[in-house]
Amino acid sequence: xxxxxxxxxxxxSSSNWLQWLFVLGLVYLLLVAVAMIGTGFKAAAGGQAKExxxxxxxxxxxxxxxxxxxxxIQSSSTVTSIIVGLVAxxxxxGVAIPMIMGANMGTTITNTIVSLGHVRQGEEFRRAFSxxxxxxxxxxxxxxxxxPLEIMFGFLQKTGEYLANLLVGGESMSVKGFNFVKxxxxxxxxxxxxxxxxxxxxxxxxxxxxxxxxxALIFVVITYIxxxxxxxxxxxxxxxxxxxxxxxxxSGIFSGTxxxxxxxxxxxxxxxxxxxxxxxxxxxxxxxPFTLGANIGTCITALLAATAVTGANAIFALQIALVHLSYNxxxxxxxxxxxxxxxxxxxxxxxxxxxxxxxxxYVAAYIGxxxxxxxxxxxxxxxxxxx
Amino acid sequence: xxxxxxxxxxxxxxxxxxxxxxxxxxxxxxxxxEREQHAAIDRLEEYLGDLDNKYAKLQDFWQVLREEVKQLxxxxxxKPGKDK
Numbered sequence: 001x002x003x004x005x006x007x008x009x010x011x012x013s014s015s016n017w018l019q020w021l022f023v024l025g026l027v028y029l030l031l032v033a034v035a036m037i038g039t040g041f042k043a044a045a046g047g048q049a050k051e052x053x054x055x056x057x058x059x060x061x062x063x064x065x066x067x068x069x070x071x072x073i074q075s076s077s078t079v080t081s082i083i084v085g086l087v088a089x090x091x092x093x094g095v096a097i098p099m100i101m102g103a104n105m106g107t108t109i110t111n112t113i114v115s116l117g118h119v120r121q122g123e124e125f126r127r128a129f130s131x132x133x134x135x136x137x138x139x140x141x142x143x144x145x146x147x148p149l150e151i152m153f154g155f156l157q158k159t160g161e162y163l164a165n166l167l168v169g170g171e172s173m174s175v176k177g178f179n180f181v182k183x184x185x186x187x188x189x190x191x192x193x194x195x196x197x198x199x200x201x202x203x204x205x206x207x208x209x210x211x212x213x214x215x216a217l218i219f220v221v222i223t224y225i226x227x228x229x230x231x232x233x234x235x236x237x238x239x240x241x242x243x244x245x246x247x248x249x250x251s252g253i254f255s256g257t258x259x260x261x262x263x264x265x266x267x268x269x270x271x272x273x274x275x276x277x278x279x280x281x282x283x284x285x286x287x288x289p290f291t292l293g294a295n296i297g298t299c300i301t302a303l304l305a306a307t308a309v310t311g312a313n314a315i316f317a318l319q320i321a322l323v324h325l326s327y328n329x330x331x332x333x334x335x336x337x338x339x340x341x342x343x344x345x346x347x348x349x350x351x352x353x354x355x356x357x358x359x360x361x362y363v364a365a366y367i368g369x370x371x372x373x374x375x376x377x378x379x380x381x382x383x384x385x386x387x
Numbered sequence: 388x389x390x391x392x393x394x395x396x397x398x399x400x401x402x403x404x405x406x407x408x409x410x411x412x413x414x415x416x417x418x419x420x421e422r423e424q425h426a427a428i429d430r431l432e433e434y435l436g437d438l439d440n441k442y443a444k445l446q447d448f449w450q451v452l453r454e455e456v457k458q459l460x461x462x463x464x465x466k467p468g469k470d471k
Contacts (some may be wrong), residue, residue: 095396110441112443113445114438114441114444114446116445116448117437117440117443117444117447119444119447119451120447120451151443230435234431234432234435235429238428238429238431241428242425242428242430243430245421245425246417246421246424259404268435268438271438272431272435272438274435275437276424276427276428276434279427280418281423281424282424282427283427341406345396358450359455359459360396360448360452360455361455361456361459363448363452364452
């Protein structure tokens with residue numbers, strides 16, 4: 001019997017190794033995909049990157065593009081990685097910042113859908129729905145506070161620029177002239193370029209093909225990384241949650257961050273806490289800091305994606321990834337740090353959950369309006385008014 | 388010792404006892420809550436597995452929504468009949 005146990009143990013540890021190798025391979029593919037988007041965008045747009053994204057130069061449109069894209073794909077990591085790739089290809093950082101803010105908002109739809117699973121459970125639904133929407137309201141208030149400040153002062157862009165320069169000294173992301181990512185990422189991208197040129201495609205066609213393939217690859221990679229890490233990291237996530245019990249909000253924020261880094265998905269982290277809150281075992285006040293940690297933890301993907309970018313635009317790719325991190329850290333420090341703003345998302349979530357208990361039409365209206373109708377109306381209005 | 392002092396000391400003693408009892412009850416409640424929280428965390432795999440059923444959740448919600456909308460508009464159209 002002991003032999004069987006040992007056999008099973010060695011089998012599971014070897015299968016774990018295989019899964020880790022697979023994760024490593026997927027991370028490599030993520031870096032390749034980001035480099036593909038950067039290279040493709042550079043080739044397709046030439047020096048016209050700014051003009052191509054002129055439609056999103058209005059910050060409100062940028063936020064909406066980020067929100068809707070993330071709500072449809074249901075992965076902020078995918079959208080932020082694509083944005084990093086586009087910045088690497090020449091998209092101005094200033095245009096990308098509102099999109100990053102929108103990605104934060106769009107990702108909140110996932111845990112809201114998860115909370116709908118409790119719809120027949122009365123009070124349990126109220127608790128689950130408020131635990132899901134507290135994240136929505138936090139991100140919404142974050143946009144309402146920081147987007148105008150960014151438009152007026154560009155403080156996030158400056159913070160990102162300062163941090164990027166601090167990290168790489170104003171040069172590209174090479175360490176003393178040696179870039180360890182470049183030799184790994186460049187060959188497959190060059191091979192694809194040669195392949196497209198070989199079949200007679202011009203720079204524009206080749207660039208568009210690289211962008212489309214890169215986006216598809218990021219989507220597949222992040223989906224599979226998420227699935228694998230969920231299985232591989234569940235034990236570690238449980239240990240982190242056990243350690244955070246009874247230790248207060250700061251510990252909640254740190255554990256939310258740590259679990260999101262481990263599973264590479266903020267929506268997984270924020271969705272996990274929905275049933276915990278729904279059962280009534282955790283209160284909304286205990287869940288709330290945990291979801292804020294998820295906002296910070298999700299920045300790791302964009303930072304990882306930025307390491308794939310080489311050349312003159314590498315600094316900008318790193319800058320937008322650091323803007324993402326700064327935005328989320330500052331958001332937590334300001335909204336959660338100040339006693340008079342801290343509970344606003346909680347009150348808003350409880351109010352909406354109260355309405356949702358009266359009639360589910362409020363839920364449908366909330367999801368439809370916030371994630372789809374309002375964005376379309378705002379974009380139409382901004383186009384008509386020529387903002 | 389005056390009657391007043393005796394009475395106030397007795398009251399202070401009772402307050403101390405109540406405060407101790409309250410503190411014990413609070414600690415007991417916290418321990419109970421934390422025990423439940425640890426038990427819920429132990430079911431994390433179950434919750435993780437459930438995350439993949441988003442389509443089923445939306446379908447279920449849609450059904451509940453339809454029932455509530457039907458009830459809402461059905462009730463309204465019934466009301467004049469009831470009045471008669």
